[in-house]
Amino acid sequence: MSGVKGWCPGALRPMESGDGWVVRVKPRGAMLSRDQAQGITDAAERHGNGLIELTGRGNLQLRGVTPDSHAPLIADLRALDLIDPDIATETRRNVIVTPFGGDATDALVRDLETALAASALPLPAKFGFAVDTGPTPVLTRDPADIRIERAGSGLILRADGMGSGAALGSPQDAVALAGWFLERGGAIGGRGRMAALVARGIAPRADIAAPTAAASATPGPTPQGMLAGIEFGQVPPDTLRRLGRLGTLRLTPWRMMLVRGARHLPPMPGLILTADDPRLRLRACPGSPCCAHAHAATRPLARDLAALVPQGAVLHVSGCAKGCGWPRAADMTLTATPQGFDLIRHGCAHDVPALRGLHPDQLPKVL
């Protein structure tokens, strides 16, 4: 096993980064039990550099793993039931889950993951599923190719890119739709997304209107527990341990965790507990000195600029043009270069900048 540069990482196939290997763990059902929360934190400190990140797909990334520490790390994670049997199964099991579903959602996700594992479908690494079966939809803006949603009193299966879906009989239907995607030429050279196939005019049967998108979730109390934001998506080890002791954790793709059953959370390092916290508007990769590719420190600068970011807008500070911290467009992106910061408006870290080579002292004025 060796780390692969630029690969979409998993746990069994890590990716090389500036601070060592990145190991991405996909907890089953997007949930962590108390023992798993304690165990993964211990493993991150023992076998990596202790940095734990919550990704835009609700997975956990452990950083600073080495060629020597990878095998013992995987053994520890396997003992916690956090590892798939092989790389193919791990690659296929991309499922994001609403934190607001109940036991029926948990059972549905379990069955979907079991069916996916058994399917042997050679799906592209970025191909994924969204189980959005809570009282209102919350995942419509998050990346997924096949969506299970609530429509009226039943559930529908919807191909991403379509405005309607078909009645869901069982989770196996979602796997069948993934097979249909492959049969219809959706993946070429191991890459491809459902929305692109639909845009080519190739669409599955669909006769039930999809629900409309609901408002974004924000930190605070919910009927299912307390939703907590994670600053920059990086959760300090002791914070994860303490959260795990308070309840089962549901991981979301919004850099937030739901602590099931909790009615209150005490302040902890790295947690965002209120909807008006300006840090919710920030995105930033680890930057310098964590990543060898970074041209500048990112998170301290983002914190300094937070108060200047209007409500509802997103500021992304990236250590280089790769844009790992937010691989999407942001209202404002600052990309560090050897000559200073480039400012990109309404684009990604690698897009053409409106201004180049800015000194940090100039940034408050241009933002």
Ligand code: SF4
């Ligand atoms: S975007 Fe940030 S984390 Fe990614 S390679 Fe560049 S500096 Fe490193």
